[in-house]
Ligand SMILES: Nc1ncnc2c1ncn2[C@@H]1O[C@H](COP(=O)(O)OP(=O)(O)O)[C@@H](O)[C@H]1O
């Protein structure tokens with residue numbers, strides 16, 4: 401009975417279908433090394449698992465090497481990126497048997513509403529996701545014509561979000577990020593709801609020149 405209850409609690413707390421005991425153990429260890437403490441598992445995607453820390457940041461443990469390289473490159477630019485997530489610490493996990501090889505400590509963003517998610521995926525995902533010409537296309541009147549003259553709620557929202565989306569593209573271009581996995585599950589609002597922020601900057605490995613900065617390493 402006691403064990404059952406413990407298991408039930410663990411499942412409730414850690415959503416153990418996604419987060420295994422090993423995942424939690426690794427996340428706790430990495431957080432500790434970084435002077436952080438895991439508050440709770442947040443969510444997972446196809447490459448990585450994200451945890452909220454007590455200081456209000458997100459620790460992501462991922463198998464996406466490109467995301468690591470981009471984060472490593474961008475983590476130099478502290479405090480001036482507005483629409484790409486700010487990184488605090490990035491590095492490699494040294495392990496014999498754990499599939500996820502990289503960690504990234506970053507800011508946490510606030511979730512989008514369902515209407516914002518639907519709108520982004522319906523109107524903007526096709527234009528930007530894995531598209532090397534995202535900058536030309538997001539500024540191309542013809543391509544974005546269908547969102548003009550709004551009358552439905554979704555189209556109104558598409559117009560409202562347009563300047564935020566352009567700002568994200570501008571920062572991607574500035575940092576020479578050629579393609580991204582642009583969709584609603586990879587973005588959120590910053591703490592004052594001033595900027596829409598992209599946080600999962602993975603994509604296509606051959607496009608990235610690995611940085612020659614020293615790589616932080618944590619043994620797990
Ligand atoms: N910085 C963050 N702020 C808020 N939520 C996040 C953050 N990073 C990740 N998440 C949550 O975790 C999920 C998985 O993270 P993500 O970086 O998209 O992983 P993957 O590379 O596997 O797609 C996201 O969809 C989101 O719900």
Ligand SMILES: [Mg+2]
Pocket residue numbers: 445446585586600
């Ligand atoms: Mg993602």
